[in-house]
Amino acid sequence: MICPMQTTTADFTDWMSTHQARVEQTLEQVLPSATIAPTRLHEAMRYSVLGGGKRVRALLAFAAGEAAAAPIDATAVAAAAVELIHAYSLVHDDLPCMDDDTLRRGKPTCHVAFDEATALLVGDSLQSLAFQVLSERALAPDPAQQLAMLRILAAAAGSRGMAGGQAIDLASTGTDLTLPELEYMHIHKTGALIRAAVMLGAACGTNLDPDGTAHLDRFGKFAGLAFQVVDDLLDVQADTMTLGKTAGKDAANNKPTYVSVLGVGQSRALAEELREEALTALEPLGPGARRLRELTDFIVLRTH
Protein backbone atom coordinates (compact mmCIF):
# COMPACT_ATOMS: atom_id res chain seq x y z
CA MET A 1 0.00 0.00 0.00
CA ILE A 2 2.86 2.37 0.80
CA CYS A 3 4.82 3.15 -2.31
CA PRO A 4 8.15 4.95 -1.81
CA MET A 5 8.41 5.57 -5.52
CA GLN A 6 5.60 8.11 -5.21
CA THR A 7 8.26 10.62 -4.24
CA THR A 8 9.76 10.48 -7.68
CA THR A 9 6.57 10.93 -9.68
CA ALA A 10 6.67 13.91 -11.98
CA ASP A 11 3.38 15.07 -10.50
CA PHE A 12 4.78 15.29 -6.95
CA THR A 13 8.03 16.86 -8.15
CA ASP A 14 5.95 19.50 -9.92
CA TRP A 15 3.85 20.07 -6.80
CA MET A 16 7.00 20.52 -4.72
CA SER A 17 8.58 22.98 -7.16
CA THR A 18 5.38 24.96 -7.47
CA HIS A 19 4.97 25.25 -3.71
CA GLN A 20 8.65 25.91 -3.03
CA ALA A 21 8.39 28.77 -5.51
CA ARG A 22 5.19 29.94 -3.86
CA VAL A 23 6.67 30.20 -0.37
CA GLU A 24 9.80 31.81 -1.81
CA GLN A 25 7.63 34.45 -3.45
CA THR A 26 5.73 35.05 -0.20
CA LEU A 27 8.98 35.33 1.77
CA GLU A 28 10.30 37.74 -0.85
CA GLN A 29 7.21 39.89 -0.33
CA VAL A 30 7.10 39.87 3.47
CA LEU A 31 10.82 40.52 4.00
CA PRO A 32 11.59 44.25 4.00
CA SER A 33 13.44 45.41 0.90
CA ALA A 34 17.20 45.87 1.31
CA THR A 35 16.67 49.50 0.25
CA ILE A 36 14.68 50.23 3.44
CA ALA A 37 16.65 51.38 6.52
CA PRO A 38 18.38 49.76 8.30
CA THR A 39 19.60 48.48 4.93
CA ARG A 40 22.42 46.23 6.15
CA LEU A 41 20.09 44.41 8.55
CA HIS A 42 17.47 43.95 5.86
CA GLU A 43 20.07 42.77 3.37
CA ALA A 44 21.30 40.22 5.93
CA MET A 45 17.74 39.07 6.69
CA ARG A 46 17.10 38.47 2.98
CA TYR A 47 20.48 36.74 2.61
CA SER A 48 19.59 34.36 5.44
CA VAL A 49 16.09 33.48 4.29
CA LEU A 50 15.85 33.64 0.50
CA GLY A 51 17.08 31.26 -2.15
CA GLY A 52 17.86 28.23 -0.11
CA GLY A 53 16.68 25.17 1.70
CA LYS A 54 14.27 22.40 0.79
CA ARG A 55 11.42 24.26 2.53
CA VAL A 56 10.22 20.99 4.06
CA ARG A 57 8.29 22.86 6.76
CA ALA A 58 6.56 25.07 4.22
CA LEU A 59 5.70 22.04 2.09
CA LEU A 60 4.18 20.33 5.12
CA ALA A 61 2.07 23.43 5.81
CA PHE A 62 0.88 23.51 2.18
CA ALA A 63 0.10 19.78 2.23
CA ALA A 64 -1.80 20.03 5.52
CA GLY A 65 -3.62 23.05 4.12
CA GLU A 66 -4.74 20.93 1.16
CA ALA A 67 -6.02 18.26 3.56
CA ALA A 68 -8.07 20.98 5.29
CA ALA A 69 -9.28 22.66 2.08
CA ALA A 70 -7.45 25.88 3.02
CA PRO A 71 -7.06 28.76 0.53
CA ILE A 72 -3.51 28.71 -0.79
CA ASP A 73 -2.95 32.45 -0.21
CA ALA A 74 -3.45 31.99 3.52
CA THR A 75 -1.43 28.78 3.69
CA ALA A 76 1.45 30.48 1.90
CA VAL A 77 1.63 33.10 4.66
CA ALA A 78 1.49 30.43 7.38
CA ALA A 79 4.21 28.49 5.54
CA ALA A 80 6.35 31.63 5.28
CA ALA A 81 5.95 32.34 9.02
CA VAL A 82 7.22 28.85 9.86
CA GLU A 83 10.16 29.24 7.47
CA LEU A 84 11.04 32.59 9.09
CA ILE A 85 11.22 30.91 12.50
CA HIS A 86 13.30 28.10 11.01
CA ALA A 87 15.65 30.57 9.31
CA TYR A 88 16.09 32.58 12.52
CA SER A 89 16.99 29.39 14.41
CA LEU A 90 19.62 28.47 11.81
CA VAL A 91 21.23 31.94 11.97
CA HIS A 92 21.45 31.79 15.77
CA ASP A 93 22.52 28.11 15.86
CA ASP A 94 25.42 28.90 13.54
CA LEU A 95 26.80 31.67 15.81
CA PRO A 96 30.23 31.15 17.41
CA CYS A 97 28.73 30.73 20.90
CA MET A 98 26.49 27.92 19.59
CA ASP A 99 27.59 25.52 16.80
CA ASP A 100 30.12 27.98 15.34
CA ASP A 101 29.47 26.97 11.75
CA THR A 102 30.61 28.67 8.58
CA LEU A 103 28.53 27.01 5.88
CA ARG A 104 24.76 26.92 5.49
CA ARG A 105 22.65 26.14 2.45
CA GLY A 106 25.82 26.11 0.36
CA LYS A 107 26.96 29.64 1.31
CA PRO A 108 28.77 31.36 4.19
CA THR A 109 26.67 31.61 7.36
CA CYS A 110 25.16 34.99 8.22
CA HIS A 111 27.75 35.99 10.83
CA VAL A 112 30.55 35.10 8.40
CA ALA A 113 29.01 37.00 5.47
CA PHE A 114 28.07 39.96 7.72
CA ASP A 115 29.12 40.02 11.39
CA GLU A 116 28.03 38.52 14.70
CA ALA A 117 26.00 41.48 15.94
CA THR A 118 24.12 41.65 12.65
CA ALA A 119 23.46 37.90 12.73
CA LEU A 120 22.08 38.21 16.25
CA LEU A 121 19.71 41.00 15.15
CA VAL A 122 18.80 39.10 11.97
CA GLY A 123 17.58 36.15 14.05
CA ASP A 124 15.76 38.41 16.47
CA SER A 125 14.07 40.32 13.65
CA LEU A 126 13.09 37.21 11.71
CA GLN A 127 11.36 35.86 14.79
CA SER A 128 9.37 39.11 15.19
CA LEU A 129 8.55 39.10 11.49
CA ALA A 130 7.11 35.58 11.72
CA PHE A 131 4.55 36.75 14.30
CA GLN A 132 3.95 39.96 12.38
CA VAL A 133 3.02 38.22 9.11
CA LEU A 134 0.84 35.78 11.01
CA SER A 135 -1.18 38.63 12.53
CA GLU A 136 -1.27 41.10 9.64
CA ARG A 137 -4.13 39.81 7.51
CA ALA A 138 -6.99 37.33 7.83
CA LEU A 139 -5.61 33.82 7.43
CA ALA A 140 -8.07 31.54 9.19
CA PRO A 141 -11.85 31.20 8.93
CA ASP A 142 -12.16 33.40 12.05
CA PRO A 143 -9.86 35.61 14.18
CA ALA A 144 -10.05 33.24 17.18
CA GLN A 145 -8.63 30.43 15.04
CA GLN A 146 -5.90 32.77 13.81
CA LEU A 147 -5.00 33.59 17.43
CA ALA A 148 -4.65 29.85 17.96
CA MET A 149 -2.17 29.76 15.06
CA LEU A 150 -0.03 32.39 16.79
CA ARG A 151 -0.22 30.44 20.04
CA ILE A 152 0.85 27.22 18.30
CA LEU A 153 3.82 28.88 16.60
CA ALA A 154 4.96 30.74 19.72
CA ALA A 155 4.80 27.61 21.85
CA ALA A 156 6.65 25.58 19.21
CA ALA A 157 9.42 28.17 18.96
CA GLY A 158 9.92 28.82 22.68
CA SER A 159 11.65 27.29 25.67
CA ARG A 160 9.35 24.30 25.77
CA GLY A 161 9.73 23.85 22.01
CA MET A 162 12.55 24.54 19.57
CA ALA A 163 14.70 26.85 21.72
CA GLY A 164 14.34 24.44 24.65
CA GLY A 165 15.45 21.56 22.43
CA GLN A 166 18.48 23.59 21.44
CA ALA A 167 19.31 24.13 25.14
CA ILE A 168 19.05 20.38 25.78
CA ASP A 169 21.24 19.76 22.73
CA LEU A 170 23.93 22.09 24.10
CA ALA A 171 23.76 20.51 27.54
CA SER A 172 24.04 16.99 26.13
CA THR A 173 27.07 17.61 23.92
CA GLY A 174 29.79 15.21 24.99
CA THR A 175 27.42 13.09 27.07
CA ASP A 176 25.82 9.71 26.37
CA LEU A 177 22.06 9.91 25.95
CA THR A 178 19.62 7.05 26.12
CA LEU A 179 17.20 6.65 23.20
CA PRO A 180 14.29 8.19 25.17
CA GLU A 181 16.48 11.19 26.11
CA LEU A 182 17.55 11.63 22.50
CA GLU A 183 13.94 11.39 21.36
CA TYR A 184 12.90 13.97 23.98
CA MET A 185 15.57 16.36 22.71
CA HIS A 186 14.54 16.01 19.08
CA ILE A 187 10.81 16.19 19.75
CA HIS A 188 11.62 19.70 20.96
CA LYS A 189 14.51 20.79 18.77
CA THR A 190 13.23 19.72 15.36
CA GLY A 191 9.88 18.10 16.00
CA ALA A 192 8.03 21.02 17.55
CA LEU A 193 8.35 23.31 14.54
CA ILE A 194 7.56 20.56 12.03
CA ARG A 195 4.46 19.71 14.01
CA ALA A 196 3.53 23.40 14.13
CA ALA A 197 3.96 23.66 10.35
CA VAL A 198 1.38 20.92 9.87
CA MET A 199 -1.04 22.42 12.39
CA LEU A 200 -0.71 25.95 10.98
CA GLY A 201 -1.40 24.80 7.44
CA ALA A 202 -4.48 22.93 8.62
CA ALA A 203 -5.70 25.86 10.73
CA CYS A 204 -6.06 27.97 7.57
CA GLY A 205 -8.78 25.60 6.40
CA THR A 206 -12.22 24.45 7.52
CA ASN A 207 -12.28 20.83 6.50
CA LEU A 208 -11.04 19.10 9.66
CA ASP A 209 -12.95 18.15 12.79
CA PRO A 210 -11.16 17.74 16.17
CA ASP A 211 -10.47 14.08 15.34
CA GLY A 212 -8.91 14.99 12.02
CA THR A 213 -6.78 17.62 13.74
CA ALA A 214 -5.63 15.05 16.32
CA HIS A 215 -4.65 12.65 13.51
CA LEU A 216 -2.67 15.41 11.83
CA ASP A 217 -0.93 16.30 15.07
CA ARG A 218 0.05 12.65 15.53
CA PHE A 219 1.31 12.60 11.95
CA GLY A 220 3.37 15.74 12.60
CA LYS A 221 5.02 14.16 15.62
CA PHE A 222 6.16 11.07 13.69
CA ALA A 223 7.14 13.04 10.61
CA GLY A 224 9.26 15.37 12.74
CA LEU A 225 11.12 12.53 14.39
CA ALA A 226 11.59 10.72 11.06
CA PHE A 227 13.05 13.91 9.63
CA GLN A 228 15.61 14.11 12.43
CA VAL A 229 16.64 10.44 12.24
CA VAL A 230 17.28 10.87 8.51
CA ASP A 231 19.15 14.13 9.19
CA ASP A 232 21.45 12.27 11.57
CA LEU A 233 21.98 9.52 8.99
CA LEU A 234 22.78 12.05 6.26
CA ASP A 235 25.26 13.84 8.51
CA VAL A 236 27.25 10.59 8.51
CA GLN A 237 26.56 9.36 4.99
CA ALA A 238 26.43 12.41 2.72
CA ASP A 239 29.18 14.86 1.84
CA THR A 240 29.30 18.59 2.54
CA MET A 241 28.73 19.51 -1.11
CA THR A 242 25.50 17.52 -1.31
CA LEU A 243 24.21 18.72 2.07
CA GLY A 244 25.04 22.39 1.57
CA LYS A 245 26.13 22.41 5.22
CA THR A 246 29.12 20.91 7.01
CA ALA A 247 28.87 17.10 6.96
CA GLY A 248 30.09 14.95 9.86
CA LYS A 249 29.82 17.83 12.29
CA ASP A 250 27.72 15.91 14.83
CA ALA A 251 30.54 13.43 15.42
CA ALA A 252 33.17 16.20 15.25
CA ASN A 253 31.23 18.17 17.88
CA ASN A 254 30.73 15.05 19.98
CA LYS A 255 26.97 15.35 19.76
CA PRO A 256 24.73 12.43 20.55
CA THR A 257 22.68 11.42 17.48
CA TYR A 258 20.48 8.55 16.45
CA VAL A 259 23.49 7.10 14.65
CA SER A 260 25.77 7.40 17.69
CA VAL A 261 23.14 5.82 19.93
CA LEU A 262 21.66 3.18 17.58
CA GLY A 263 24.18 2.76 14.76
CA VAL A 264 23.39 3.19 11.06
CA GLY A 265 21.40 0.01 10.53
CA GLN A 266 19.02 0.48 13.43
CA SER A 267 18.64 4.19 12.67
CA ARG A 268 17.59 3.35 9.14
CA ALA A 269 15.09 0.81 10.52
CA LEU A 270 13.75 3.41 12.97
CA ALA A 271 13.27 5.93 10.16
CA GLU A 272 11.26 3.32 8.28
CA GLU A 273 9.19 2.56 11.37
CA LEU A 274 8.45 6.25 11.96
CA ARG A 275 7.47 6.62 8.32
CA GLU A 276 4.93 3.84 8.71
CA GLU A 277 3.57 5.38 11.93
CA ALA A 278 3.22 8.71 10.16
CA LEU A 279 1.40 7.14 7.22
CA THR A 280 -0.89 5.20 9.56
CA ALA A 281 -1.84 8.45 11.32
CA LEU A 282 -2.90 9.86 7.94
CA GLU A 283 -5.14 6.93 6.99
CA PRO A 284 -8.38 8.36 8.45
CA LEU A 285 -7.85 11.55 6.43
CA GLY A 286 -8.41 9.82 3.09
CA PRO A 287 -7.33 11.14 -0.31
CA GLY A 288 -7.03 14.77 0.92
CA ALA A 289 -3.83 13.79 2.72
CA ARG A 290 -2.14 12.63 -0.49
CA ARG A 291 0.59 15.27 -0.49
CA LEU A 292 1.34 14.60 3.18
CA ARG A 293 1.90 10.92 2.27
CA GLU A 294 4.19 11.85 -0.58
CA LEU A 295 6.10 14.26 1.65
CA THR A 296 6.57 11.54 4.27
CA ASP A 297 8.30 9.41 1.67
CA PHE A 298 10.30 12.38 0.47
CA ILE A 299 11.49 13.13 4.03
CA VAL A 300 12.57 9.56 4.72
CA LEU A 301 14.07 8.75 1.34
CA ARG A 302 15.85 12.07 0.64
CA THR A 303 19.59 12.14 0.09
CA HIS A 304 20.25 15.69 1.33
Add this chain to the structure above:
Amino acid sequence: MICPMQTTTADFTDWMSTHQARVEQTLEQVLPSATIAPTRLHEAMRYSVLGGGKRVRALLAFAAGEAAAAPIDATAVAAAAVELIHAYSLVHDDLPCMDDDTLRRGKPTCHVAFDEATALLVGDSLQSLAFQVLSERALAPDPAQQLAMLRILAAAAGSRGMAGGQAIDLASTGTDLTLPELEYMHIHKTGALIRAAVMLGAACGTNLDPDGTAHLDRFGKFAGLAFQVVDDLLDVQADTMTLGKTAGKDAANNKPTYVSVLGVGQSRALAEELREEALTALEPLGPGARRLRELTDFIVLRTH
Protein backbone atom coordinates in the same frame (compact mmCIF):
# COMPACT_ATOMS: atom_id res chain seq x y z
CA MET B 1 -1.20 73.53 34.87
CA ILE B 2 1.55 70.95 34.73
CA CYS B 3 2.72 70.02 38.18
CA PRO B 4 5.94 68.01 38.38
CA MET B 5 5.37 67.39 42.07
CA GLN B 6 2.52 65.04 41.13
CA THR B 7 5.15 62.34 40.75
CA THR B 8 5.92 62.41 44.41
CA THR B 9 2.38 62.15 45.72
CA ALA B 10 1.84 59.18 47.97
CA ASP B 11 -1.14 58.19 45.86
CA PHE B 12 0.94 57.88 42.68
CA THR B 13 3.76 56.11 44.50
CA ASP B 14 1.22 53.60 45.79
CA TRP B 15 -0.23 53.17 42.31
CA MET B 16 3.24 52.50 40.93
CA SER B 17 4.14 49.96 43.63
CA THR B 18 0.83 48.17 43.26
CA HIS B 19 1.18 47.91 39.49
CA GLN B 20 4.87 47.02 39.57
CA ALA B 21 3.95 44.18 41.94
CA ARG B 22 1.09 43.20 39.65
CA VAL B 23 3.24 42.84 36.55
CA GLU B 24 5.90 41.04 38.58
CA GLN B 25 3.28 38.55 39.72
CA THR B 26 2.06 38.05 36.15
CA LEU B 27 5.62 37.56 34.89
CA GLU B 28 6.23 35.09 37.71
CA GLN B 29 3.17 33.13 36.54
CA VAL B 30 3.85 33.14 32.80
CA LEU B 31 7.55 32.26 33.04
CA PRO B 32 8.07 28.50 33.16
CA SER B 33 9.18 27.24 36.57
CA ALA B 34 12.90 26.54 36.95
CA THR B 35 11.96 22.97 37.85
CA ILE B 36 10.62 22.34 34.32
CA ALA B 37 13.10 21.05 31.69
CA PRO B 38 15.27 22.56 30.33
CA THR B 39 15.83 23.78 33.89
CA ARG B 40 18.97 25.84 33.29
CA LEU B 41 17.31 27.78 30.47
CA HIS B 42 14.22 28.42 32.58
CA GLU B 43 16.32 29.45 35.55
CA ALA B 44 18.20 31.92 33.32
CA MET B 45 14.95 33.26 31.85
CA ARG B 46 13.60 33.94 35.33
CA TYR B 47 16.92 35.46 36.43
CA SER B 48 16.79 37.87 33.49
CA VAL B 49 13.18 38.96 33.89
CA LEU B 50 12.17 38.85 37.54
CA GLY B 51 12.97 41.17 40.40
CA GLY B 52 14.34 44.15 38.59
CA GLY B 53 13.74 47.25 36.60
CA LYS B 54 11.37 50.15 37.00
CA ARG B 55 8.84 48.46 34.70
CA VAL B 56 8.17 51.78 32.98
CA ARG B 57 6.73 50.02 29.94
CA ALA B 58 4.38 47.93 32.06
CA LEU B 59 3.28 51.03 33.98
CA LEU B 60 2.52 52.81 30.71
CA ALA B 61 0.42 49.84 29.59
CA PHE B 62 -1.51 49.86 32.89
CA ALA B 63 -2.02 53.63 32.72
CA ALA B 64 -3.23 53.47 29.10
CA GLY B 65 -5.47 50.57 30.08
CA GLU B 66 -7.05 52.77 32.76
CA ALA B 67 -7.64 55.48 30.16
CA ALA B 68 -9.45 52.92 28.03
CA ALA B 69 -11.39 51.32 30.90
CA ALA B 70 -9.61 47.99 30.36
CA PRO B 71 -9.90 45.11 32.84
CA ILE B 72 -6.71 44.93 34.86
CA ASP B 73 -6.26 41.17 34.39
CA ALA B 74 -5.97 41.64 30.64
CA THR B 75 -3.77 44.73 30.91
CA ALA B 76 -1.41 42.85 33.24
CA VAL B 77 -0.84 40.22 30.56
CA ALA B 78 -0.25 42.86 27.89
CA ALA B 79 2.15 44.66 30.25
CA ALA B 80 3.98 41.39 30.93
CA ALA B 81 4.32 40.69 27.20
CA VAL B 82 5.94 44.08 26.65
CA GLU B 83 8.30 43.54 29.59
CA LEU B 84 9.28 40.13 28.16
CA ILE B 85 10.26 41.78 24.87
CA HIS B 86 12.17 44.46 26.78
CA ALA B 87 13.96 41.86 28.92
CA TYR B 88 14.92 39.81 25.83
CA SER B 89 16.38 42.94 24.20
CA LEU B 90 18.49 43.70 27.29
CA VAL B 91 19.87 40.16 27.44
CA HIS B 92 20.87 40.26 23.77
CA ASP B 93 22.16 43.86 23.92
CA ASP B 94 24.48 42.92 26.78
CA LEU B 95 26.12 40.06 24.83
CA PRO B 96 29.83 40.35 23.97
CA CYS B 97 29.11 40.83 20.24
CA MET B 98 26.84 43.79 21.10
CA ASP B 99 27.47 46.14 24.05
CA ASP B 100 29.49 43.52 25.99
CA ASP B 101 28.18 44.61 29.36
CA THR B 102 28.55 42.84 32.69
CA LEU B 103 26.05 44.65 34.92
CA ARG B 104 22.28 44.97 34.53
CA ARG B 105 19.63 45.87 37.07
CA GLY B 106 22.30 45.72 39.76
CA LYS B 107 23.43 42.16 39.06
CA PRO B 108 25.68 40.31 36.59
CA THR B 109 24.27 40.18 33.06
CA CYS B 110 22.77 36.88 31.89
CA HIS B 111 25.76 35.72 29.85
CA VAL B 112 28.06 36.44 32.82
CA ALA B 113 25.84 34.66 35.36
CA PHE B 114 25.20 31.76 32.95
CA ASP B 115 26.96 31.61 29.57
CA GLU B 116 26.68 33.16 26.12
CA ALA B 117 24.78 30.31 24.48
CA THR B 118 22.25 30.27 27.31
CA ALA B 119 21.85 34.06 27.12
CA LEU B 120 21.21 33.81 23.39
CA LEU B 121 18.50 31.18 23.97
CA VAL B 122 17.07 33.16 26.89
CA GLY B 123 16.49 36.15 24.63
CA ASP B 124 15.06 33.99 21.86
CA SER B 125 12.72 32.20 24.28
CA LEU B 126 11.56 35.38 25.99
CA GLN B 127 10.58 36.80 22.63
CA SER B 128 8.53 33.69 21.81
CA LEU B 129 6.96 33.78 25.25
CA ALA B 130 5.80 37.37 24.76
CA PHE B 131 3.78 36.35 21.72
CA GLN B 132 2.59 33.20 23.43
CA VAL B 133 1.13 35.00 26.45
CA LEU B 134 -0.47 37.55 24.16
CA SER B 135 -2.30 34.82 22.24
CA GLU B 136 -3.14 32.37 25.03
CA ARG B 137 -6.28 33.86 26.55
CA ALA B 138 -8.86 36.50 25.67
CA LEU B 139 -7.38 39.94 26.35
CA ALA B 140 -9.29 42.33 24.13
CA PRO B 141 -13.01 42.91 23.61
CA ASP B 142 -12.82 40.71 20.50
CA PRO B 143 -10.26 38.35 18.89
CA ALA B 144 -9.68 40.69 15.93
CA GLN B 145 -8.57 43.44 18.32
CA GLN B 146 -6.29 40.95 20.06
CA LEU B 147 -4.75 40.04 16.70
CA ALA B 148 -4.06 43.76 16.27
CA MET B 149 -2.21 43.72 19.61
CA LEU B 150 0.08 40.96 18.35
CA ARG B 151 0.67 42.88 15.15
CA ILE B 152 1.56 46.03 17.08
CA LEU B 153 4.01 44.22 19.35
CA ALA B 154 5.65 42.26 16.52
CA ALA B 155 6.11 45.40 14.41
CA ALA B 156 7.50 47.33 17.39
CA ALA B 157 10.01 44.58 18.18
CA GLY B 158 11.21 43.87 14.65
CA SER B 159 13.61 45.27 12.08
CA ARG B 160 11.54 48.40 11.55
CA GLY B 161 11.19 48.85 15.29
CA MET B 162 13.41 48.01 18.25
CA ALA B 163 15.81 45.55 16.58
CA GLY B 164 16.21 47.96 13.66
CA GLY B 165 17.01 50.77 16.08
CA GLN B 166 19.65 48.58 17.65
CA ALA B 167 21.17 47.97 14.20
CA ILE B 168 21.28 51.72 13.55
CA ASP B 169 22.83 52.23 16.98
CA LEU B 170 25.61 49.75 16.19
CA ALA B 171 26.23 51.30 12.80
CA SER B 172 26.43 54.80 14.28
CA THR B 173 28.91 54.01 17.05
CA GLY B 174 31.91 56.23 16.58
CA THR B 175 30.17 58.49 14.06
CA ASP B 176 28.67 61.95 14.44
CA LEU B 177 24.92 61.99 14.08
CA THR B 178 22.72 64.98 13.43
CA LEU B 179 19.80 65.53 15.78
CA PRO B 180 17.26 64.17 13.27
CA GLU B 181 19.41 61.05 12.77
CA LEU B 182 19.68 60.56 16.52
CA GLU B 183 15.94 61.01 16.88
CA TYR B 184 15.30 58.52 14.08
CA MET B 185 17.51 55.96 15.87
CA HIS B 186 15.77 56.38 19.20
CA ILE B 187 12.25 56.44 17.78
CA HIS B 188 13.08 52.89 16.73
CA LYS B 189 15.38 51.62 19.46
CA THR B 190 13.49 52.78 22.55
CA GLY B 191 10.45 54.61 21.27
CA ALA B 192 8.79 51.79 19.34
CA LEU B 193 8.36 49.51 22.34
CA ILE B 194 7.22 52.31 24.65
CA ARG B 195 4.65 53.35 22.08
CA ALA B 196 3.55 49.72 21.74
CA ALA B 197 3.18 49.46 25.53
CA VAL B 198 0.73 52.36 25.48
CA MET B 199 -1.21 50.98 22.52
CA LEU B 200 -1.39 47.46 23.93
CA GLY B 201 -2.74 48.66 27.27
CA ALA B 202 -5.39 50.72 25.49
CA ALA B 203 -6.32 47.85 23.17
CA CYS B 204 -7.45 45.78 26.17
CA GLY B 205 -10.21 48.31 26.75
CA THR B 206 -13.25 49.65 24.96
CA ASN B 207 -13.31 53.28 25.97
CA LEU B 208 -11.34 54.91 23.13
CA ASP B 209 -12.51 55.94 19.69
CA PRO B 210 -10.05 56.22 16.78
CA ASP B 211 -9.33 59.84 17.73
CA GLY B 212 -8.53 58.86 21.29
CA THR B 213 -6.26 56.11 20.03
CA ALA B 214 -4.45 58.58 17.79
CA HIS B 215 -3.93 60.95 20.73
CA LEU B 216 -2.50 58.09 22.77
CA ASP B 217 -0.18 57.08 19.96
CA ARG B 218 1.07 60.65 19.73
CA PHE B 219 1.58 60.65 23.49
CA GLY B 220 3.54 57.38 23.25
CA LYS B 221 5.86 58.84 20.65
CA PHE B 222 6.78 61.85 22.79
CA ALA B 223 6.98 59.85 26.01
CA GLY B 224 9.35 57.37 24.33
CA LEU B 225 11.66 60.12 23.13
CA ALA B 226 11.56 61.90 26.48
CA PHE B 227 12.49 58.64 28.18
CA GLN B 228 15.56 58.26 25.96
CA VAL B 229 16.74 61.85 26.38
CA VAL B 230 16.58 61.41 30.16
CA ASP B 231 18.35 58.04 29.84
CA ASP B 232 21.19 59.74 28.00
CA LEU B 233 21.35 62.47 30.68
CA LEU B 234 21.42 59.90 33.48
CA ASP B 235 24.20 57.95 31.78
CA VAL B 236 26.34 61.07 32.20
CA GLN B 237 25.03 62.34 35.52
CA ALA B 238 24.23 59.33 37.69
CA ASP B 239 26.59 56.73 39.10
CA THR B 240 26.64 53.00 38.43
CA MET B 241 25.27 52.10 41.85
CA THR B 242 22.20 54.31 41.40
CA LEU B 243 21.56 53.19 37.82
CA GLY B 244 22.03 49.48 38.46
CA LYS B 245 23.84 49.35 35.11
CA THR B 246 27.21 50.64 33.97
CA ALA B 247 27.18 54.46 34.00
CA GLY B 248 29.11 56.51 31.46
CA LYS B 249 29.16 53.67 28.99
CA ASP B 250 27.76 55.69 26.08
CA ALA B 251 30.78 57.97 26.11
CA ALA B 252 33.15 55.06 26.80
CA ASN B 253 31.69 53.20 23.79
CA ASN B 254 31.82 56.34 21.66
CA LYS B 255 28.07 56.28 21.10
CA PRO B 256 26.23 59.32 19.89
CA THR B 257 23.66 60.47 22.49
CA TYR B 258 21.48 63.50 23.06
CA VAL B 259 24.14 64.76 25.45
CA SER B 260 26.98 64.30 22.94
CA VAL B 261 24.96 66.03 20.21
CA LEU B 262 23.21 68.77 22.25
CA GLY B 263 25.10 69.04 25.52
CA VAL B 264 23.55 68.68 28.98
CA GLY B 265 21.66 71.97 29.11
CA GLN B 266 19.91 71.64 25.77
CA SER B 267 19.17 67.96 26.40
CA ARG B 268 17.46 68.90 29.65
CA ALA B 269 15.46 71.57 27.80
CA LEU B 270 14.52 69.04 25.12
CA ALA B 271 13.31 66.58 27.76
CA GLU B 272 11.10 69.32 29.19
CA GLU B 273 9.77 70.18 25.73
CA LEU B 274 8.94 66.54 25.00
CA ARG B 275 7.22 66.27 28.36
CA GLU B 276 5.00 69.19 27.44
CA GLU B 277 4.22 67.71 24.02
CA ALA B 278 3.32 64.42 25.68
CA LEU B 279 1.03 66.14 28.18
CA THR B 280 -0.62 68.18 25.42
CA ALA B 281 -1.35 64.98 23.49
CA LEU B 282 -3.17 63.67 26.58
CA GLU B 283 -5.39 66.72 27.05
CA PRO B 284 -8.33 65.49 24.95
CA LEU B 285 -8.42 62.28 27.00
CA GLY B 286 -9.57 64.03 30.16
CA PRO B 287 -9.27 62.69 33.71
CA GLY B 288 -8.96 59.05 32.54
CA ALA B 289 -5.41 59.83 31.45
CA ARG B 290 -4.34 60.90 34.95
CA ARG B 291 -1.84 58.10 35.49
CA LEU B 292 -0.31 58.70 32.08
CA ARG B 293 0.28 62.34 33.10
CA GLU B 294 1.87 61.30 36.34
CA LEU B 295 4.05 58.78 34.54
CA THR B 296 5.22 61.43 32.10
CA ASP B 297 6.51 63.47 35.02
CA PHE B 298 8.03 60.38 36.57
CA ILE B 299 9.86 59.55 33.32
CA VAL B 300 11.28 63.03 32.90
CA LEU B 301 12.10 63.75 36.53
CA ARG B 302 13.49 60.34 37.55
CA THR B 303 17.02 60.03 38.85
CA HIS B 304 17.73 56.46 37.73
